[in-house]
Amino acid sequence: MHTTVGIIGGGPAGLLLARLLDRAGIDSVVLEHRDRAYVEERQRAGILEQGTVDALRACGAGERMDREGLVHHGIELRFDRRSHRIDFPSLTGGRSVMVYAQTEVVKDLIALRLAEGGGPLLFGAHAVAVEGAETGSPVIRFTHEGRERTLSCDYVVGCDGFHGIAREALPETVRRVFERVYPYSWLGILADVPPSCEELIYAHSPRGFALHSMRTPTVSRLYLQVPNGTDPADWSDERIWDELDARFAVDGDWKLERGPITQKSVTPMRSWVTEPMRHGRLFLAGDAAHIVPPTGAKGLNLAVSDVVVLARALEHWRATGSEELLDAYSDTCLRRVWRAEHFSYVMTTSLHTDPDQSPFDGRLQLSQLHRIADSTAAATELAENYTGLPIG
Ligand code: FAD
Ligand code: DHB
Structure with a gap:
C-alpha cells in the first residue's frame, strides 16, 4: 500500500491533520492502534483556544462545536479565600475560549x-x-487484523502521543530531550451535576490546587492536586467532595453542588519536549513531540497548532514542489511549543503546593497571584497565553 502522507495515531493531532489534507486533496492513511469506541471515550482535555476553534471551523469540523460548545470570556482565580476574575476579551482585543471536550472533537x-x-x-x-526516514520513500511497518503489513509513504507523521513509536526513528545523535517532572498529580472526576460556576475556577490553597471545569450545563469536571502514586480507589466520593469544598472555600456565599461521580482517574504531571520535530521525511506532532502539565490547558491546543502548520507546509509542497515550509516546520512549532511550556510551568508552579516548598516560596506564590489580580499588565500576560497566541 502507498500513500502521500502516512499518519500514525488517530488522536486529535492525527485526525485533524487527515481532515486538513483531505480538504487540500492530499491523500493520507491514518493508523490507529485502539478501537473507535476507546478513542472516542478517552477523557482528556476540555478547553479550546480561539485559534483551535478557528481551525476547526475553517476545515468544516466546527458545526456541532458551535451548537453545543460553551464560549467562556474569562476565568476565576481563587486564593486567600477571595475570587478574582480575569476578563479575556478586554485584555486580548476580543479573544475567548470554548469549553468543548476532546472526546467530542475526536x-x-x-x-x-x-x-x-x-x-x-x-x-x-x-x-x-x-524505516527509511532519511530516504525518499519511508515505510511504516504495522500490524492489522493479525497480519504484518507495510505502508510506503512520501512523508510519515508521528501523531502517536507520548507512548508512541515514531520518534524512535530519530537517531540518538540527532534527538534532544528536555524534561521536568512535578511532585504531584491530578485526580480528575466527572460528575452528573450542573457546574457550580459560570466560568472555570483555578484555586490555590494551603491544602493544594483545585480546578472546577465543566463539560456541559449538566456535567461538571473537577480536579484535585494529589501526591504522585495516588490510587483513585483510596478516594471515596465523600472524601473528594469534602476536599474540593475545603480548597474552593471563599468568604461570601458560594456553594459547591455535589452529585454522582461517574469517573475518577489520576494523571501525573510532566513537562517534556523532544527536538527536532522533523528528521528527513518523518515529522512529529502533538504529544509525540511534547507534553505540558495540564494547568494551562495547552496540550490539545498545541497538537492542533502543530498540524495546522504542517498541513500548510504540505499544501505548499504539493502546489510548488518546494520543501521550504517543511524545512521550517520544526523551528516554527518549537517557538510556540516553548512559549506554551513556559506558560504551563508558570501556571502549575504558581497554583500548586509543592510538598517541599518553604514558607518563603509560599509567600512568593501569593505575591505573584496578587500581582495578576491587581495589575492589568500581569493579567494581560495570563489572558494572552491562555486564549492562545497566533498559529504559525
Ligand atoms: P493522543 O491524544 O495521545 O493521540 C495519540 C494516538 O496515537 C492515540 O489514539 C493512540 O492510541 C495512538 N497510538 C499510540 N501508539 C500507536 C502506535 N504504535 N500505532 C498506532 N497508533 C498509536 N490536556 C489538556 O489541555 N487538559 C487536560 O485536562 C488534559 N488531560 C489529559 C489527561 C491524560 C491522561 C492525558 C494522557 C493527556 C491529557 N491532556 C490534557 C493532554 C491532551 O489530551 C493531549 O495533549 C492531546 O490528546 C494530544 O493529542 P495527540 O493527538 O497529540 O495525542
Ligand atoms: C480542563 C483541563 C485543564 O487542564 C484546564 O486547565 C482547564 C480545563 C478540563 O478538562 O476541562
Missing part, C-alpha cells in the same frame, strides 16, 4: 473522515516501526 473528526469519502482510517492498526 468524534466529529472521525465522523467526517468516514462520511465524506476521506482516505482510510484503520482502527486496530498498530505501528511497529518507521
Whole structure:
C-alpha cells in the first residue's frame, strides 16, 4: 500500500491533520492502534483556544462545536479565600475560549473522515516501526487484523502521543530531550451535576490546587492536586467532595453542588519536549513531540497548532514542489511549543503546593497571584497565553 502522507495515531493531532489534507486533496492513511469506541471515550482535555476553534471551523469540523460548545470570556482565580476574575476579551482585543471536550472533537473528526469519502482510517492498526526516514520513500511497518503489513509513504507523521513509536526513528545523535517532572498529580472526576460556576475556577490553597471545569450545563469536571502514586480507589466520593469544598472555600456565599461521580482517574504531571520535530521525511506532532502539565490547558491546543502548520507546509509542497515550509516546520512549532511550556510551568508552579516548598516560596506564590489580580499588565500576560497566541 502507498500513500502521500502516512499518519500514525488517530488522536486529535492525527485526525485533524487527515481532515486538513483531505480538504487540500492530499491523500493520507491514518493508523490507529485502539478501537473507535476507546478513542472516542478517552477523557482528556476540555478547553479550546480561539485559534483551535478557528481551525476547526475553517476545515468544516466546527458545526456541532458551535451548537453545543460553551464560549467562556474569562476565568476565576481563587486564593486567600477571595475570587478574582480575569476578563479575556478586554485584555486580548476580543479573544475567548470554548469549553468543548476532546472526546467530542475526536468524534466529529472521525465522523467526517468516514462520511465524506476521506482516505482510510484503520482502527486496530498498530505501528511497529518507521524505516527509511532519511530516504525518499519511508515505510511504516504495522500490524492489522493479525497480519504484518507495510505502508510506503512520501512523508510519515508521528501523531502517536507520548507512548508512541515514531520518534524512535530519530537517531540518538540527532534527538534532544528536555524534561521536568512535578511532585504531584491530578485526580480528575466527572460528575452528573450542573457546574457550580459560570466560568472555570483555578484555586490555590494551603491544602493544594483545585480546578472546577465543566463539560456541559449538566456535567461538571473537577480536579484535585494529589501526591504522585495516588490510587483513585483510596478516594471515596465523600472524601473528594469534602476536599474540593475545603480548597474552593471563599468568604461570601458560594456553594459547591455535589452529585454522582461517574469517573475518577489520576494523571501525573510532566513537562517534556523532544527536538527536532522533523528528521528527513518523518515529522512529529502533538504529544509525540511534547507534553505540558495540564494547568494551562495547552496540550490539545498545541497538537492542533502543530498540524495546522504542517498541513500548510504540505499544501505548499504539493502546489510548488518546494520543501521550504517543511524545512521550517520544526523551528516554527518549537517557538510556540516553548512559549506554551513556559506558560504551563508558570501556571502549575504558581497554583500548586509543592510538598517541599518553604514558607518563603509560599509567600512568593501569593505575591505573584496578587500581582495578576491587581495589575492589568500581569493579567494581560495570563489572558494572552491562555486564549492562545497566533498559529504559525
Ligand atoms: P493522543 O491524544 O495521545 O493521540 C495519540 C494516538 O496515537 C492515540 O489514539 C493512540 O492510541 C495512538 N497510538 C499510540 N501508539 C500507536 C502506535 N504504535 N500505532 C498506532 N497508533 C498509536 N490536556 C489538556 O489541555 N487538559 C487536560 O485536562 C488534559 N488531560 C489529559 C489527561 C491524560 C491522561 C492525558 C494522557 C493527556 C491529557 N491532556 C490534557 C493532554 C491532551 O489530551 C493531549 O495533549 C492531546 O490528546 C494530544 O493529542 P495527540 O493527538 O497529540 O495525542
Ligand atoms: C480542563 C483541563 C485543564 O487542564 C484546564 O486547565 C482547564 C480545563 C478540563 O478538562 O476541562
